[in-house]
Amino acid sequence: MILEAILLSPHNTEQLRLRHSTFSVDSDMILDLVDRAASEESYSVDPELGPLRVPTFTETCQDDITRTFAIALDENTAIALAGDEGESEGKLRVRAGLILKEIQSRYDEFRYDSLSGIEKRDLISAVNEYIFEHTRIVLFGASETGKTSIFQFASTGSVVTNYSKTTKTNVVPKLNEYRQILEKRVTGPQDEWFQIANHLLMLYDLPGGKQYRNSWKSYLSRADVAALVVKSTEDGIVEGKKLLTEFENILPDHVIAIANFQDLEDAIPPPIVARFLGVETHGMVAIDVDRHDILRDMLKTSAVTDYQRY
Structure with missing residues (x-):
């Protein structure tokens, strides 16, 4: 640093x-x-x-x-x-x-x-x-896996309670927030949620519908970290594996998975999801306010640690 x-x-x-x-x-x-x-x-x-x-x-x-x-x-x-x-x-x-x-x-x-x-x-x-180094973290995955909930939870701390289908790519932080950091003579690790050491994070939330997936290529090909969000069910992780295979040629070296909906009664634990998907996996419940800091720390850590394949 x-x-x-x-x-x-x-x-x-x-x-x-x-x-x-x-x-x-x-x-x-x-x-x-x-x-x-x-x-x-x-x-x-x-x-x-x-x-x-x-x-x-x-x-x-x-x-x-x-x-x-x-x-x-x-x-x-x-x-x-x-x-x-x-x-x-x-x-x-x-x-x-x-x-x-x-x-x-x-x-x-x-x-x-x-x-x-x-x-x-x-x-x-x-x-x-x-x-500063700029690190792009791109959330992608099938519809209704909780990508936008994770996006909102990480960036604002607010919990999304009503489902609304995402139809466009969301990005945080805004340009003015970046400028405020860059114009400071003294910065610290607690200044902003998207700052860690000499890294400034930019978080993208891609719509999951099949009709939007052609647009994924331009974002995933420029990502520093691709975060696959899956529902922690058998069907959910099978769908996630298909997406990893489909976009394998354009994914960055550093790919992680977020096994969301860990509060389901039949939720598959993150270590098992990791073995099936073949990538580092983190469990999450995107409507659990107690996991807010855990989510942010996970995103920050993924931005500065070396890629690890399971």
């Missing part, structure tokens, strides 16, 4: 600091790293960056935890990114370099305090775009 981004102008004056965790790097450490980076002859060979100087360092910080840093710099500006132990040097290097190129394309000499309020928000949003 990228924990913090620090932008410095000539003479190593700190101009802007964007925090994505409770941790904040000591300013003296940043200045020392920038000085060391300036004396190195390490150049990026990434084709996205060209001949930018972006050395990386592994350092023990003031809280005695080791973190990785990437410093991208030219004669006018320095960009410092701090990542936790799980963040790769390559990713940090590329992100720092891309942010520097963004600054170079915008300003002859970068001075944050000279920008207008709108320009500051625009810059913060642009930098955060390089830090």
Whole structure:
């Protein structure tokens, strides 16, 4: 995870600091790293960056935890990114370099305090775009499996009590909600339900009727995670298996199943559903308010964990 981004102008004056965790790097450490980076002859060979100087360092910080840093710099500006132990040097290097190129394309000499309020928000949003990753989670499945109930439950916390057939694709969050996150100088894991670490989730609810399934292809082919929603009955999981087979060639690597209606008397337990479908499966009752946090945590976890085939 990228924990913090620090932008410095000539003479190593700190101009802007964007925090994505409770941790904040000591300013003296940043200045020392920038000085060391300036004396190195390490150049990026990434084709996205060209001949930018972006050395990386592994350092023990003031809280005695080791973190990785990437410093991208030219004669006018320095960009410092701090990542936790799980963040790769390559990713940090590329992100720092891309942010520097963004600054170079915008300003002859970068001075944050000279920008207008709108320009500051625009810059913060642009930098955060390089830090956050957007993850598309697409809910699909047959009609009357509870996809829209899960969609509503996850995004608003409200329970759908009256069934209404879905006839169009629903998407959350709205664009303005994304913008509000991207324009923040300090973000935390509890800011929004669709945010986890450096990931911003986008949740899609596809109509389940057979007449709408041609439209599934464009959504499933661009999904990062496809979540098959099935009714936890024998007929329900058989129908789900057919859909997995039918759309196998366009599904993303990461496919999960949500075994809904676990409150039915004859509901098939999630482990059995998982073995039949061949994908990671989570049980759900989309009208049980006590499962709201469980559902959101499951969606967030699926966005940041590696694909696992059963």
